[in-house]
Amino acid sequence: MKPTETFYEVMRRQGVTRRSFLKFCSLTATALGLGPSYMSEIAHAMETKPRTPVIWLHGLECTCCSESFIRSAHPLVKDVVLSMISLDYDDTLMASAGHQAEAALQDTIERYKGNYILAVEGNPPLNEDGMFCIIGGKPFVDQLRHAAENAKAVISWGSCASHGCVQAARPNPTQATPVHKVITDKPIIKVPGCPPIAEVMTGVITYMLTFDRLPELDRTGRPKMFYSQRIHDKCYRRPHFDAGQFVESFDDEGARRGYCLYKVGCKGPTTYNACSTVRWNEGTSFPIQAGHGCIGCSEDGFWDKGSWYARLQNIQQFGIEANADKIGATVAAGVGGAVAVHAAISALKRAQIKRQSVAENEENV
């Protein structure tokens, strides 16, 4: 592996034909929403640019991001991307183990100082000095800091790295912390989702490798090309939402007719992701198409935002089972009661004062 090898050379070495390579380039251009002319630009970049190494770290996680990634729609994309990043270090996928693996990591960090991309799946728990996640005998947070120090950019794969996800849900005993709160001096691309869609992952990484720059990010650091619209904006059940046709309970007539899942808790209106356009498993389906509401897995803190089967959020600050309407109605009823009592006292007082003045007048007469 010489440092000057280009992406194209790597691919050819991996047995990818020229024809497949060009197919891959046009597929990528389409996936990224770029015009056909970009296909040749991508091809050119791949042929001339030295391969950018990627270090893929795993913290506190379930590995669903990796599982998603290796199921990328087009087998070509998967093969190419995998050979492209070649995973110089990925403790789940690589062949080596133990000391050998740690040595590979150190080797890559030193050889490509300032040039490699650090992809992080999962997050570091900070409680007890990070003892809840040990990699190679050391807390994961140390490995993360060490690898990030010389990275060009960091990709936060999935909701764990981006937001904290299930291990950071209340009460978060291990103090699991999203990557951007630990690494503060590097550009960070958040690719949330539990897991993120495979095509979104390969799309983001291909963009970074071919164009050698970060994709355009939104205010919270997510690539705009995949996260700038809500599920609701592109949902095929949206006409039923606008019409006011809802599934009232699962298995009712509305559910059989494929009505909107808003009333049974669909979080599509508040979730930014590409599921309703890109879909899953080679474009086969996505949760709403399968008859279940979106659970909002790519949104911050989605585990703590109340039932997945209710439209109104469960507000935990007010104890068990409260939502905006319950709290609001309780307060309004309380104030209404207080008003009634106040009105009654006012009337009594007024009657009393009247009686007094009448009495005074009578005395004066």
Next chain:
Amino acid sequence: MTDIVDAESLSPKRAQAHALPGATHQTSVYVYEAPVRLWHWINAAAILVLALTGFFIGRPLPTMPGEASANFLMGYIRFTHFTAGYILAIGFLFRFYWSFVGNFHAKQLFRLPLNDPEWRKEVLFELRWYLFLEKRPKKYVGHNPLAQVAMFIFMTLGLTFMIVTGFALYAEGSQRGSWQDMLFGWVIPLVGQSYDVHTLHRLGMWFILTFIIIHIYVAIREDIMSRQSIVSTMISGDRTFKDDDPD
């Protein structure tokens, strides 16, 4: 104010009132200018519509029968909400402008004289009056100081909150790059995510509805028990006093 009273008392009606012992004496001052009154009622109507439609946005009505293309119920409810939202927001901006060019009473909604010790004492006095600790209420030409505090918290701050969160949600529909997004797009990242903003917006509705209960009750109660007119003042603009005693 005194010359108004004098002028009024010269009128034949007043003279007659003077002549009758025990009859209540009424003097009147022009308090709420026409734009303020107009805004008050438009604002009230907008809030009513917003609360009603907003309630059904979060808890939609039962499913409509027929084809999707034959119905647009949720669409109309949301459209009504957004239209009323625009009316509320534009009205509120206008009302803010009027607080600069309008009369003294038009300023009260937006500026609390917190540094004035006399005013702070009056707030406490009014508080005691509502707790039945004062026998006789005072006369006020504009808002009484406690009402002014309530107005500021529920209307000035409350409506600002509803407008900011409302347009932040609106920006989600009008998409990135729209002017709503440029102006209010910072709200959702600040709060964390969109779902929480929905919840806060909904809690805001209840906050404002709670105020309306108090507002209507107090307005009617003061109309009966205080020494000045309240409800009719927001229609005619004139504040009438029921007696001639000082303060």
